[in-house]
Amino acid sequence: MFGTISSFFSPDMAIDLGTANTLVYVRGKGIVLNEPSVVAYHLRDGKKQVLAVGEDAKLMLGRTPGSIEAIRPMRDGVIADFDVAEEMIKYFIRKIHKRGNIAKPKIIVCVPHGATPVEKRAIRESVLSAGARKAGLIAEPIAAAIGAGMPITDPTGSMVVDIGGGTTEVAVLSLGDIVYARSVRVGGDRMDEGIISYLRRQHNLLVGEATSERIKTQIGTARMPEDGRGASMDIRGRDLLGGVPKETEVTQAQVAEALSEPVQQICEAVMTALESTPPDLAADIVDRGVMLTGGGALLGDLDLALREQTGLAISIADESLNCVALGTGKSLEFERQLAHVIDYG
Ligand SMILES: Nc1ncnc2c1ncn2[C@@H]1O[C@H](COP(=O)(O)OP(=O)(O)OP(=O)(O)O)[C@@H](O)[C@H]1O
Ligand SMILES: [Mg+2]
Incomplete structure (x- = not known):
């Protein structure tokens, strides 16, 4: 008659809605979800259908045919595309709620310190319409x-x-x-763009965002290597002069210059x-x-x-x-002690 306890259990959550990654922390459990902030849509008869969200959608970025669109709803730390962001939040909440909980959760989301009142309201509304009972905001640097x-x-x-x-x-x-x-x-996106434009300018080589991010995470450096060269890796892109695929070696010194x-x-x-x-x-x-x-x-x-x-x-x-998600989660766990940092609107 009362169902199982778990079906009434309302897992309050903390969400780090990042430009690159979205993390969800569940009270008492810690971080349960960590996926790229990307949604892929199928365009059919002028209508959009969600095809993939998170990791699967990120694999499609830069590789989509005309009928599929992969979107990053967050730009510069704030929501750039509300419908897509809401779709993404709903998807992640549903993924965590799959065991049939019926109570609506309380959700705390972090927002950049510089977010405007309009941006804050928009985030709050997205979270509420994605199924939250109560939406709190916390400033990202505090988290x-x-x-x-x-x-x-x-x-x-x-x-x-x-x-x-x-x-x-x-x-x-x-x-x-x-x-x-x-x-x-x-941030990281600017670094990726720096590498793309460096390779285009200096090597007439066109590479996509996925490749430039790989270069950055594998050999990226903020300082010129002492030997003036450092480690290197082979990458593939398109030769802008011949228009054909080309393989090239990139050194850490070059990446340091691209990221300067x-x-x-x-x-x-x-x-x-x-x-x-x-x-x-x-x-x-x-x-x-x-x-x-x-x-x-x-x-x-x-x-x-x-x-x-x-x-x-x-x-x-x-x-x-994970710091921002862990800190937002802690504000949920220690709500009483940290009440002053959460804004319930
Ligand atoms: N080893 C690494 N070296 C350099 N950059 C890295 C490394 N690992 C991850 N990154 C970069 O970190 C960025 C993602 O960091 P993070 O998850 O903190 O961002 P976010 O919270 O989604 O963004 P924001 O806080 O701006 O909304 C990406 O640009 C990614 O390429
Ligand atoms: Mg962040």
Whole structure:
């Protein structure tokens, strides 16, 4: 008569709706889903039908025939295509709910510090119409810092730099709140674009986003290798002169050059943050260093490049790709203690 307990169990969730990856944390369980933020549609008689979401859809990016469209609904850290984003959130919630739960979950989602009220409302509405009973928002830098295990409620300054696919958010926190935060639209996507345009300009070679991301994650580096060359890898693309497929060797030195602009912009964002921080908190940051989170923190030697340019001690968070989801999840687990960081609208 009452059904099974699990059918009444409402798994409250925390979602990191990222430009590159979406992660879902379920209360009491941790991260249960981690998939690329991509939706692929079949276009049939002018109507769109969802064909694949997440990992399967990402494999289709850049490889679709005319009848299929693969879309990344998040750009620069915010929702660029609402219908697609909602479809994606619904799909992921359903995937987790597949055991027939009937109670609607409470969902906390993180939003970039720079999100406008309109963007925040849109995210909240997407989550509600995807099936949430209550939607809370948390600022991404706070989530990142909690997830990285920083003592954010202490009366000392902590600096966290979250380098995602779309944006880099630099924030200074003290007493559980944001003292300074700035979001720059530079992240993994810009790095991929940097590699694409470098290869086009210097080698007349056209490569797609999947290839440039592979180059970045395999041999990408933020610093010129000491021997002036570094490791290398063979890649394939299209020769722009002959129009035919061509295989070429790419070196770390070349990738360092291709990435120099986004890397420089990240360094400048950290310097600007330090200069804009009140002196006592800035002194704390000089003492305690800076924590890097997000996938971009894994770029080879980025910590060293940042240390050289800013003079600050730099650490990379454990599980840097998961920090925001873990921190958002923690705000769900410790709702009472962390109530002040969640905005229920
Ligand atoms: N080893 C690596 N080296 C360099 N970049 C990496 C590495 N691993 C992952 N990345 C990049 O990290 C980015 C994804 O990071 P993350 O999941 O933190 O972003 P996101 O949260 O989806 O984006 P945002 O926070 O901007 O909305 C991608 O651009 C990916 O290519
Ligand atoms: Mg992120």
